[in-house]
Amino acid sequence: MTNTPAIQTHDLTKSYGSLTAVRGLNLTVAPKRITAFLGQNGAGKSTTIKMLLGMTRPTSGDGAVLGKRITDAAENRELRGKVAYVAEDKPLYGYMTVEQTIFFASSFYSDWRPDEASRLLSEYKLPPQRKVKSLSKGMRTKLALLLAFARRSELLILDEPSEGLDPVAIEHLLQTLVARAAEGVAIFFSSHQIAEVERVADHVCILEKGRLLVDASLDHLRQFYRRIELVFPFPPPEREFRITGVERIQTKGLQMSVFASSNAQDVVERAHNLNAVSVEVAPIGLRDIFLETVKEN
Amino acid sequence: MFFKLTPTTGQPLYLQLMQQIRHATETGALQDGDQLPGIRTLAEELVVSPNTVAKAYSELEHDGLLELRQGSGAFVSVKRRTRSLADHVQVARRRLRDLIEQLRENGLLDEEIKRAFEAELLYPAEIVRKR
Numbered sequence: 222m223t224n225t226p227a228i229q230t231h232d233l234t235k236s237y238g239s240l241t242a243v244r245g246l247n248l249t250v251a252p253k254r255i256t257a258f259l260g261q262n263g264a265g266k267s268t269t270i271k272m273l274l275g276m277t278r279p280t281s282g283d284g285a286v287l288g289k290r291i292t293d294a295a296e297n298r299e300l301r302g303k304v305a306y307v308a309e310d311k312p313l314y315g316y317m318t319v320e321q322t323i324f325f326a327s328s329f330y331s332d333w334r335p336d337e338a339s340r341l342l343s344e345y346k347l348p349p350q351r352k353v354k355s356l357s358k359g360m361r362t363k364l365a366l367l368l369a370f371a372r373r374s375e376l377l378i379l380d381e382p383s384e385g386l387d388p389v390a391i392e393h394l395l396q397t398l399v400a401r402a403a404e405g406v407a408i409f410f411s412s413h414q415i416a417e418v419e420r421v422a423d424h425v426c427i428l429e430k431g432r433l434l435v436d437a438s439l440d441h442l443r444q445f446y447r448r449i450e451l452v453f454p455f456p457p458p459e460r461e462f463r464i465t466g467v468e469r470i471q472t473k474g475l476q477m478s479v480f481a482s483s484n485a486q487d488v489v490e491r492a493h494n495l496n497a498v499s500v501e502v503a504p505i506g507l508r509d510i511f512l513e514t515v516k517e518n
Numbered sequence: 519m520f521f522k523l524t525p526t527t528g529q530p531l532y533l534q535l536m537q538q539i540r541h542a543t544e545t546g547a548l549q550d551g552d553q554l555p556g557i558r559t560l561a562e563e564l565v566v567s568p569n570t571v572a573k574a575y576s577e578l579e580h581d582g583l584l585e586l587r588q589g590s591g592a593f594v595s596v597k598r599r600t601r602s603l604a605d606h607v608q609v610a611r612r613r614l615r616d617l618i619e620q621l622r623e624n625g626l627l628d629e630e631i632k633r634a635f636e637a638e639l640l641y642p643a644e645i646v647r648k649r
Contacts, residue, residue: 255567395565403558403568419525423567440530447528447640485640502637504528 227252227376227407228273230284235268235277235431242268244431245282250409250424255402257418258411259511260428266411267309269428270380274306287375302331305374309381309411311365315354319347319364326368338371344393358385370397377401379410383417395421419507427514434514439507446510447485451477451492452499461491469513480505480513519548519555523564528640531566535574540583543596544604550596554584 228250235243243265250256260266271277273286275297284291289300313322323342327333342349345363347356356364362385369377377398383391391414398408398421412418418425425442427435435442445466451457457477459470466484470477479488485502492500505513521538523531542548554560557575561568575592578584585593621631 254569392565396562399561399565399568400558403561416525420523420565421567423569440532443528443530500637501633502640504526504640506526 225252225288226250226285227254228284228286228409230269230273230282232282233269233272233279233284234281235265235272236280242431243272243279246428246431246433248284248426248433248436250407252407253402253405254423255398255408255421256410256424256426257422258409258426258428259413259415259418260411261515264428265431266428267380268431270306270378270411273378274301274304303375305369305372305377307365307369307377307379307382309384311361311384313353313361313364315352317353318350319353319356320349322353322364323367323371327371330372332373334371334373338367341367341370341397345390359387359390362386363390366394366397370401374406376407376409379408381412382410383412383414391417415508415511425507427511429515435510442507442510443504445481445483445485446505447481447488448503448505448509449479449481449485449488449492450499450501450503451479451497453477453495453497458495461495462488464488464491521560521564523566523570531570532573532577535564535571536578539574539578539594543583543594544607546604548594548596550594552594554592554594556591 226249228248230246230248233243233246233248234241246265246269248269258266258269268277272279273284273291275291275294279292286300287303289296291297291300314325317325319342323338327335327338345360345367347360347364347367353361353364362382366379366382369379383394386394395417398410402408419439422439424438425435426433453475455475457472457475459472459477462470462477462479464484464487466481467479467488468482469480471480472478481488489500489502519542521535523534525531527534539548539554548554554575555563557568557571561571564571575584575586579586579592582597583595585595587593618631622628626634
Protein backbone atom coordinates (compact mmCIF):
# COMPACT_ATOMS: atom_id res chain seq x y z
CA MET A 222 0.00 0.00 0.00
CA THR A 223 2.88 2.35 0.84
CA ASN A 224 4.07 2.46 -2.76
CA THR A 225 0.69 3.25 -4.27
CA PRO A 226 0.98 6.74 -5.76
CA ALA A 227 -0.98 9.33 -3.81
CA ILE A 228 -2.27 10.62 -7.14
CA GLN A 229 -1.99 9.18 -10.62
CA THR A 230 -3.76 10.36 -13.76
CA HIS A 231 -3.88 8.95 -17.29
CA ASP A 232 -4.51 11.37 -20.15
CA LEU A 233 -6.83 13.35 -17.93
CA THR A 234 -8.65 15.93 -20.03
CA LYS A 235 -11.33 18.53 -19.34
CA SER A 236 -12.96 20.67 -21.99
CA TYR A 237 -15.56 23.35 -21.59
CA GLY A 238 -17.02 23.68 -25.08
CA SER A 239 -14.16 24.71 -27.35
CA LEU A 240 -11.90 25.56 -24.40
CA THR A 241 -9.64 22.79 -23.17
CA ALA A 242 -8.67 23.51 -19.54
CA VAL A 243 -6.63 20.34 -18.98
CA ARG A 244 -5.20 18.29 -21.83
CA GLY A 245 -3.89 14.76 -21.60
CA LEU A 246 -2.47 15.14 -18.12
CA ASN A 247 -0.29 12.27 -16.90
CA LEU A 248 0.50 13.16 -13.34
CA THR A 249 2.05 11.02 -10.62
CA VAL A 250 2.30 12.27 -7.05
CA ALA A 251 4.45 10.07 -4.83
CA PRO A 252 3.34 9.08 -1.34
CA LYS A 253 5.01 10.70 1.69
CA ARG A 254 6.37 13.55 -0.36
CA ILE A 255 5.65 17.25 -0.74
CA THR A 256 4.65 18.02 -4.31
CA ALA A 257 4.06 21.57 -5.52
CA PHE A 258 1.73 22.33 -8.40
CA LEU A 259 2.68 25.54 -10.17
CA GLY A 260 1.10 27.41 -13.04
CA GLN A 261 -0.29 30.76 -14.04
CA ASN A 262 -3.86 31.67 -13.25
CA GLY A 263 -6.05 29.71 -15.63
CA ALA A 264 -3.39 27.06 -16.32
CA GLY A 265 -5.80 24.33 -15.19
CA LYS A 266 -4.58 23.65 -11.64
CA SER A 267 -7.92 24.03 -9.88
CA THR A 268 -9.75 22.13 -12.63
CA THR A 269 -7.29 19.26 -12.18
CA ILE A 270 -7.81 19.24 -8.42
CA LYS A 271 -11.59 19.31 -8.82
CA MET A 272 -11.44 16.32 -11.16
CA LEU A 273 -9.29 14.42 -8.65
CA LEU A 274 -11.92 14.97 -5.98
CA GLY A 275 -14.88 14.10 -8.18
CA MET A 276 -16.21 17.64 -8.13
CA THR A 277 -16.16 17.82 -11.89
CA ARG A 278 -16.14 14.97 -14.40
CA PRO A 279 -13.21 14.54 -16.81
CA THR A 280 -14.12 14.85 -20.50
CA SER A 281 -11.77 11.92 -21.11
CA GLY A 282 -9.02 10.04 -19.35
CA ASP A 283 -9.05 8.79 -15.79
CA GLY A 284 -7.08 8.84 -12.58
CA ALA A 285 -6.72 7.38 -9.12
CA VAL A 286 -6.24 9.00 -5.75
CA LEU A 287 -4.81 6.73 -3.03
CA GLY A 288 -5.53 3.85 -5.39
CA LYS A 289 -9.24 4.72 -5.79
CA ARG A 290 -10.63 5.57 -9.22
CA ILE A 291 -11.81 9.14 -9.39
CA THR A 292 -14.55 8.48 -11.95
CA ASP A 293 -16.16 5.69 -9.92
CA ALA A 294 -18.78 7.25 -7.62
CA ALA A 295 -18.36 4.75 -4.77
CA GLU A 296 -14.54 4.77 -4.89
CA ASN A 297 -14.54 8.54 -5.10
CA ARG A 298 -16.65 8.82 -1.94
CA GLU A 299 -14.20 6.48 -0.22
CA LEU A 300 -11.15 8.46 -1.27
CA ARG A 301 -12.67 11.74 -0.14
CA GLY A 302 -12.80 10.33 3.37
CA LYS A 303 -9.01 9.99 3.28
CA VAL A 304 -8.14 13.27 1.62
CA ALA A 305 -8.15 16.62 3.37
CA TYR A 306 -8.77 19.43 0.91
CA VAL A 307 -8.56 23.19 1.11
CA ALA A 308 -10.32 24.83 -1.82
CA GLU A 309 -9.05 27.89 -3.61
CA ASP A 310 -12.04 30.03 -2.57
CA LYS A 311 -12.04 28.67 1.03
CA PRO A 312 -15.83 28.11 1.15
CA LEU A 313 -17.19 28.43 4.67
CA TYR A 314 -20.60 29.28 6.10
CA GLY A 315 -20.64 33.00 6.87
CA TYR A 316 -23.42 32.78 9.48
CA MET A 317 -21.50 30.31 11.67
CA THR A 318 -18.96 31.30 14.28
CA VAL A 319 -15.41 29.91 14.19
CA GLU A 320 -16.30 27.53 17.02
CA GLN A 321 -19.49 26.33 15.32
CA THR A 322 -17.61 25.77 12.06
CA ILE A 323 -15.04 23.60 13.83
CA PHE A 324 -17.75 21.66 15.67
CA PHE A 325 -19.69 21.21 12.44
CA ALA A 326 -16.63 19.88 10.59
CA SER A 327 -15.63 17.57 13.46
CA SER A 328 -19.05 15.90 13.30
CA PHE A 329 -18.66 14.55 9.80
CA TYR A 330 -15.02 13.54 9.64
CA SER A 331 -14.25 10.20 11.27
CA ASP A 332 -10.52 11.00 11.24
CA TRP A 333 -10.92 14.23 13.25
CA ARG A 334 -8.23 15.04 15.88
CA PRO A 335 -9.84 17.28 18.53
CA ASP A 336 -6.50 17.91 20.28
CA GLU A 337 -4.96 19.09 17.02
CA ALA A 338 -7.96 21.32 16.28
CA SER A 339 -7.74 23.12 19.63
CA ARG A 340 -3.95 23.41 19.38
CA LEU A 341 -4.23 25.05 15.94
CA LEU A 342 -7.10 27.26 17.11
CA SER A 343 -4.90 28.86 19.74
CA GLU A 344 -1.80 28.92 17.52
CA TYR A 345 -3.71 30.67 14.74
CA LYS A 346 -5.22 33.06 17.30
CA LEU A 347 -8.66 32.68 15.76
CA PRO A 348 -11.52 34.27 17.76
CA PRO A 349 -13.86 31.33 18.55
CA GLN A 350 -17.00 33.47 18.90
CA ARG A 351 -16.50 35.55 15.77
CA LYS A 352 -18.83 34.98 12.80
CA VAL A 353 -17.04 33.64 9.72
CA LYS A 354 -18.45 36.43 7.54
CA SER A 355 -16.63 39.06 9.61
CA LEU A 356 -13.24 37.32 9.48
CA SER A 357 -10.41 38.87 7.48
CA LYS A 358 -9.19 37.01 4.37
CA GLY A 359 -6.15 35.74 6.25
CA MET A 360 -8.26 34.44 9.14
CA ARG A 361 -10.65 32.69 6.73
CA THR A 362 -7.66 30.98 5.14
CA LYS A 363 -6.37 29.95 8.57
CA LEU A 364 -9.76 28.51 9.52
CA ALA A 365 -9.95 26.56 6.25
CA LEU A 366 -6.43 25.23 6.88
CA LEU A 367 -7.33 24.26 10.45
CA LEU A 368 -10.26 22.18 9.18
CA ALA A 369 -7.88 20.27 6.89
CA PHE A 370 -4.95 19.94 9.30
CA ALA A 371 -7.13 18.70 12.16
CA ARG A 372 -7.85 15.51 10.24
CA ARG A 373 -5.73 12.36 10.19
CA SER A 374 -5.74 12.21 6.40
CA GLU A 375 -3.43 10.24 4.10
CA LEU A 376 -3.27 13.02 1.54
CA LEU A 377 -3.53 16.79 1.82
CA ILE A 378 -4.61 18.70 -1.28
CA LEU A 379 -4.25 22.43 -0.83
CA ASP A 380 -5.26 24.93 -3.50
CA GLU A 381 -3.42 28.20 -2.85
CA PRO A 382 -3.05 27.62 0.91
CA SER A 383 -0.95 30.73 1.55
CA GLU A 384 -3.37 33.18 -0.07
CA GLY A 385 -4.00 36.20 2.15
CA LEU A 386 -1.54 35.04 4.83
CA ASP A 387 1.15 37.31 6.26
CA PRO A 388 4.80 36.12 6.30
CA VAL A 389 4.57 34.83 9.89
CA ALA A 390 1.46 32.81 9.07
CA ILE A 391 3.07 31.48 5.88
CA GLU A 392 6.07 30.31 7.89
CA HIS A 393 3.74 28.56 10.31
CA LEU A 394 1.84 26.96 7.43
CA LEU A 395 5.07 25.63 5.93
CA GLN A 396 6.11 24.19 9.30
CA THR A 397 2.77 22.45 9.57
CA LEU A 398 3.22 21.01 6.07
CA VAL A 399 6.67 19.74 7.04
CA ALA A 400 5.32 18.19 10.25
CA ARG A 401 2.51 16.42 8.35
CA ALA A 402 4.96 15.15 5.75
CA ALA A 403 7.12 13.79 8.60
CA GLU A 404 4.06 11.83 9.76
CA GLY A 405 3.91 10.23 6.31
CA VAL A 406 1.12 12.33 4.79
CA ALA A 407 1.44 13.06 1.07
CA ILE A 408 1.03 16.73 0.27
CA PHE A 409 -0.06 18.19 -3.04
CA PHE A 410 -0.38 21.96 -3.09
CA SER A 411 -0.72 24.71 -5.64
CA SER A 412 0.94 28.04 -4.99
CA HIS A 413 2.20 31.24 -6.52
CA GLN A 414 4.71 31.65 -3.69
CA ILE A 415 7.68 30.26 -5.57
CA ALA A 416 10.27 31.10 -2.90
CA GLU A 417 8.30 29.06 -0.36
CA VAL A 418 7.80 26.17 -2.76
CA GLU A 419 11.52 26.13 -3.41
CA ARG A 420 12.19 25.60 0.29
CA VAL A 421 9.77 22.86 1.26
CA ALA A 422 8.84 20.93 -1.88
CA ASP A 423 10.41 17.62 -2.86
CA HIS A 424 8.90 17.69 -6.31
CA VAL A 425 7.51 20.30 -8.68
CA CYS A 426 4.93 20.03 -11.45
CA ILE A 427 4.49 23.06 -13.72
CA LEU A 428 1.24 23.26 -15.65
CA GLU A 429 0.79 25.65 -18.57
CA LYS A 430 -2.35 25.82 -20.73
CA GLY A 431 -3.50 22.48 -19.33
CA ARG A 432 -0.25 20.69 -20.15
CA LEU A 433 2.38 19.36 -17.77
CA LEU A 434 5.65 21.02 -18.85
CA VAL A 435 7.93 20.32 -15.90
CA ASP A 436 7.65 17.24 -13.70
CA ALA A 437 10.85 16.89 -11.68
CA SER A 438 12.32 16.73 -8.22
CA LEU A 439 13.84 19.94 -6.87
CA ASP A 440 17.10 18.04 -6.40
CA HIS A 441 17.07 17.35 -10.13
CA LEU A 442 16.29 20.97 -11.05
CA ARG A 443 19.07 22.22 -8.77
CA GLN A 444 21.57 19.77 -10.17
CA PHE A 445 20.90 20.08 -13.89
CA TYR A 446 19.24 23.39 -14.79
CA ARG A 447 21.91 25.90 -15.75
CA ARG A 448 22.24 29.21 -17.49
CA ILE A 449 25.40 29.50 -19.54
CA GLU A 450 26.48 33.01 -20.50
CA LEU A 451 28.86 33.11 -23.43
CA VAL A 452 30.80 35.80 -25.23
CA PHE A 453 32.27 35.16 -28.67
CA PRO A 454 34.77 37.22 -30.70
CA PHE A 455 32.28 36.99 -33.62
CA PRO A 456 28.47 36.74 -33.92
CA PRO A 457 27.54 33.74 -31.76
CA PRO A 458 26.98 30.50 -33.69
CA GLU A 459 23.52 29.80 -32.25
CA ARG A 460 22.92 26.75 -34.44
CA GLU A 461 25.85 24.89 -32.88
CA PHE A 462 24.09 24.99 -29.53
CA ARG A 463 20.73 23.50 -30.44
CA ILE A 464 21.45 20.23 -28.65
CA THR A 465 19.50 18.02 -26.27
CA GLY A 466 18.84 19.81 -23.01
CA VAL A 467 19.09 23.31 -24.43
CA GLU A 468 15.66 24.84 -23.94
CA ARG A 469 16.27 28.38 -25.05
CA ILE A 470 18.98 30.53 -26.62
CA GLN A 471 19.08 34.31 -26.61
CA THR A 472 21.63 36.37 -28.50
CA LYS A 473 22.54 40.01 -28.06
CA GLY A 474 25.47 41.25 -30.13
CA LEU A 475 28.44 39.04 -29.28
CA GLN A 476 26.76 37.68 -26.16
CA MET A 477 24.74 34.52 -25.99
CA SER A 478 22.67 33.17 -23.12
CA VAL A 479 21.77 29.48 -23.04
CA PHE A 480 19.03 28.05 -20.80
CA ALA A 481 19.68 24.34 -20.33
CA SER A 482 17.63 21.73 -18.49
CA SER A 483 20.51 19.24 -18.78
CA ASN A 484 23.77 18.77 -20.66
CA ALA A 485 25.35 22.05 -19.45
CA GLN A 486 28.83 20.43 -19.68
CA ASP A 487 28.34 19.78 -23.41
CA VAL A 488 27.37 23.42 -23.94
CA VAL A 489 30.52 24.52 -22.12
CA GLU A 490 32.68 22.12 -24.10
CA ARG A 491 31.21 23.32 -27.41
CA ALA A 492 31.75 26.93 -26.36
CA HIS A 493 35.42 26.27 -25.66
CA ASN A 494 35.84 24.42 -28.96
CA LEU A 495 34.24 27.37 -30.76
CA ASN A 496 36.68 29.78 -29.10
CA ALA A 497 34.31 31.55 -26.76
CA VAL A 498 36.09 34.38 -24.93
CA SER A 499 34.04 34.03 -21.78
CA VAL A 500 32.06 31.08 -20.42
CA GLU A 501 30.04 31.43 -17.23
CA VAL A 502 27.77 28.78 -15.77
CA ALA A 503 25.20 29.63 -13.11
CA PRO A 504 22.39 27.67 -11.46
CA ILE A 505 18.81 28.73 -12.18
CA GLY A 506 16.33 29.34 -9.38
CA LEU A 507 12.80 27.94 -9.51
CA ARG A 508 11.35 31.40 -10.25
CA ASP A 509 13.40 31.66 -13.46
CA ILE A 510 12.68 28.06 -14.41
CA PHE A 511 9.00 28.83 -14.02
CA LEU A 512 9.15 32.08 -15.99
CA GLU A 513 11.22 30.56 -18.80
CA THR A 514 8.91 27.54 -19.03
CA VAL A 515 5.80 29.66 -19.18
CA LYS A 516 7.31 32.20 -21.59
CA GLU A 517 8.40 29.57 -24.05
CA ASN A 518 4.87 28.32 -24.55
CA MET B 519 24.11 23.29 15.88
CA PHE B 520 23.13 25.86 13.26
CA PHE B 521 22.51 24.93 9.65
CA LYS B 522 21.72 27.26 6.80
CA LEU B 523 20.32 25.86 3.59
CA THR B 524 20.15 28.05 0.50
CA PRO B 525 17.47 26.97 -1.98
CA THR B 526 18.97 28.84 -4.95
CA THR B 527 22.61 27.69 -5.04
CA GLY B 528 22.17 24.97 -7.63
CA GLN B 529 22.96 22.24 -5.15
CA PRO B 530 20.40 19.79 -3.71
CA LEU B 531 19.48 20.74 -0.14
CA TYR B 532 20.35 17.30 1.23
CA LEU B 533 23.90 17.73 -0.11
CA GLN B 534 24.18 21.14 1.52
CA LEU B 535 23.06 19.65 4.83
CA MET B 536 25.51 16.74 4.49
CA GLN B 537 28.38 19.13 3.81
CA GLN B 538 27.51 21.33 6.77
CA ILE B 539 27.34 18.37 9.15
CA ARG B 540 30.61 17.04 7.76
CA HIS B 541 32.18 20.47 8.08
CA ALA B 542 30.99 20.73 11.69
CA THR B 543 32.72 17.45 12.52
CA GLU B 544 35.90 18.74 10.91
CA THR B 545 35.91 21.98 12.87
CA GLY B 546 35.00 20.18 16.07
CA ALA B 547 31.63 21.94 16.42
CA LEU B 548 30.21 18.42 16.35
CA GLN B 549 32.09 15.80 18.35
CA ASP B 550 32.04 12.05 18.50
CA GLY B 551 28.85 10.91 20.23
CA ASP B 552 26.97 14.20 19.81
CA GLN B 553 23.29 13.84 19.07
CA LEU B 554 21.64 15.56 16.12
CA PRO B 555 17.96 16.57 16.18
CA GLY B 556 15.42 14.04 14.91
CA ILE B 557 14.34 14.21 11.28
CA ARG B 558 11.03 15.90 12.02
CA THR B 559 12.52 18.40 14.49
CA LEU B 560 15.29 19.48 12.14
CA ALA B 561 12.93 19.63 9.15
CA GLU B 562 10.55 21.90 11.08
CA GLU B 563 13.42 24.06 12.28
CA LEU B 564 14.89 24.50 8.80
CA VAL B 565 11.43 24.49 7.15
CA VAL B 566 12.49 21.95 4.55
CA SER B 567 10.93 18.67 3.54
CA PRO B 568 11.61 15.87 6.05
CA ASN B 569 12.73 13.80 3.06
CA THR B 570 15.66 16.22 2.66
CA VAL B 571 16.83 15.62 6.23
CA ALA B 572 16.17 11.89 5.99
CA LYS B 573 18.25 11.62 2.82
CA ALA B 574 21.15 13.60 4.29
CA TYR B 575 21.13 11.47 7.47
CA SER B 576 20.99 8.18 5.62
CA GLU B 577 23.79 9.18 3.22
CA LEU B 578 25.95 10.26 6.17
CA GLU B 579 25.18 6.97 7.88
CA HIS B 580 26.31 5.21 4.73
CA ASP B 581 29.52 7.26 4.86
CA GLY B 582 30.03 6.21 8.48
CA LEU B 583 29.72 9.71 9.90
CA LEU B 584 26.35 9.22 11.58
CA GLU B 585 24.83 6.39 13.50
CA LEU B 586 21.05 6.22 13.27
CA ARG B 587 19.43 4.52 16.23
CA GLN B 588 15.82 3.50 15.91
CA GLY B 589 13.67 5.88 17.90
CA SER B 590 16.49 7.76 19.60
CA GLY B 591 17.94 9.82 16.77
CA ALA B 592 21.21 10.40 14.99
CA PHE B 593 24.62 10.31 16.66
CA VAL B 594 27.87 11.67 15.31
CA SER B 595 30.59 9.11 14.89
CA VAL B 596 33.96 10.74 14.23
CA LYS B 597 36.76 8.36 13.44
CA ARG B 598 40.42 9.21 12.85
CA ARG B 599 39.85 9.54 9.12
CA THR B 600 37.81 12.71 9.51
CA ARG B 601 40.44 14.26 11.78
CA SER B 602 43.00 13.85 9.03
CA LEU B 603 40.42 15.38 6.72
CA ALA B 604 40.59 18.49 8.87
CA ASP B 605 44.31 18.59 8.15
CA HIS B 606 43.62 18.23 4.43
CA VAL B 607 41.30 21.21 4.65
CA GLN B 608 44.06 23.29 6.22
CA VAL B 609 46.52 22.32 3.50
CA ALA B 610 43.90 23.06 0.85
CA ARG B 611 43.33 26.51 2.33
CA ARG B 612 47.02 27.35 2.07
CA ARG B 613 47.13 26.14 -1.54
CA LEU B 614 44.04 28.17 -2.38
CA ARG B 615 45.51 31.28 -0.82
CA ASP B 616 48.63 30.89 -2.99
CA LEU B 617 46.54 30.28 -6.11
CA ILE B 618 44.34 33.30 -5.48
CA GLU B 619 47.41 35.47 -4.89
CA GLN B 620 48.81 34.27 -8.20
CA LEU B 621 45.57 34.97 -10.06
CA ARG B 622 45.45 38.47 -8.60
CA GLU B 623 49.00 39.05 -9.78
CA ASN B 624 47.86 37.95 -13.25
CA GLY B 625 45.41 40.83 -13.12
CA LEU B 626 42.15 38.99 -12.33
CA LEU B 627 39.64 40.80 -10.17
CA ASP B 628 38.29 39.10 -7.04
CA GLU B 629 34.84 39.00 -8.61
CA GLU B 630 36.22 37.16 -11.65
CA ILE B 631 38.12 34.69 -9.47
CA LYS B 632 35.00 34.06 -7.42
CA ARG B 633 32.89 33.41 -10.50
CA ALA B 634 35.52 31.08 -11.95
CA PHE B 635 35.54 29.07 -8.70
CA GLU B 636 31.77 28.92 -8.58
CA ALA B 637 31.56 27.83 -12.20
CA GLU B 638 34.08 25.01 -11.64
CA LEU B 639 32.31 23.86 -8.50
CA LEU B 640 29.08 23.41 -10.44
CA TYR B 641 30.49 20.32 -12.11
CA PRO B 642 29.37 17.20 -10.28
CA ALA B 643 32.30 15.45 -8.60
CA GLU B 644 32.27 12.44 -10.98
CA ILE B 645 32.82 14.57 -14.05
CA VAL B 646 35.80 16.33 -12.50
CA ARG B 647 37.38 12.98 -11.78
CA LYS B 648 36.89 11.90 -15.40
CA ARG B 649 38.51 14.99 -16.87
